[in-house]
Amino acid sequence: MNKDLYVALKSLNLKATPKRLAILDILVAESVYLAPEEVWRKMRKRFKSIGLPTIYRNLEDLANGGVLIKIIHPDRKLYYYLCANADHHHHFICINCKKVEDLSYCGAEEIEKEVKKNLKGRVISHLMQVFGLCKDCSVSRTIAT
Amino acid sequence: MNKDLYVALKSLNLKATPKRLAILDILVAESVYLAPEEVWRKMRKRFKSIGLPTIYRNLEDLANGGVLIKIIHPDRKLYYYLCANADHHHHFICINCKKVEDLSYCGAEEIEKEVKKNLKGRVISHLMQVFGLCKDCSVSRTIAT
């Protein structure tokens, strides 16, 4: 299995259970974001019995540990996808094919500066998600809904 | 009633019903963001019968029309608050007292440039929300949960 992932789990005090590893495996294999329920469907092909609570618990634990990123879609549902480097939280998300790409640009410093100076406040976290059509999907104009 | 709001409703082809106006009134009065269910509780003090579906429908319609902004909190729930100028979608949100303040900074141009140039994609919308503690709440260290 992937050495880095194993180390990551260790450092989070999470045991490397077959199901947890399979969840990671699925999310590593897909370069798109998946809803918990979609992860569940894929897991059911590999395990005869697998509960939805297990999916939720693991996704949440892994997201809290920074191994996964929780993507909040505008339509209320939560989606998750694997994040290779936990420091990078800025994404371009294709609303057609669901592919997620990293954005190098991040205005975090400017924001922090403005909040500190103008609002006298303190930044704890920020969320930046850019939705649009990726290269392929903006060529073929048809948009799935 | 507020002239601007009336005009805004007109332009959205939304009728100025007492309940719709009251929802706006509540959200104008509060400078904090509110969950649909919180709006409902306040509305029940004014109307003897008021259904939750009415709250949801109105908040959604008003948000779609740009009169309200839909704030997506990290913990899955949706919150709403009134937006005076519909063009401004960048907020500093205090996780303690729920106050929402505008941020003037916006990296939209840089992002659009990067998506176009590096990813050959097309930006449709973007979301930037900064969570933290406002001036008052960062002074008193106690954080409500």
Added chain:
DNA sequence: TCGTAAATAGAATTTATTTCTATTTAGATA
């Protein structure tokens, strides 16, 4: 290999949101 804390299944529950249908109402038009 053994012991223990962590992880799990499966059922049940909770919470949030939406759908549906009959009734009411805002506001345009006569």
Added chain:
DNA sequence: TATCTAAATAGAAATAAATTCTATTTACGA
């Protein structure tokens, strides 16, 4: 001002998403 119609609403019911609970199983350190 009275009438009409599409939009808005209540209230009940259904759906969807996420969580809780308890008994059982399992990873993995000693």
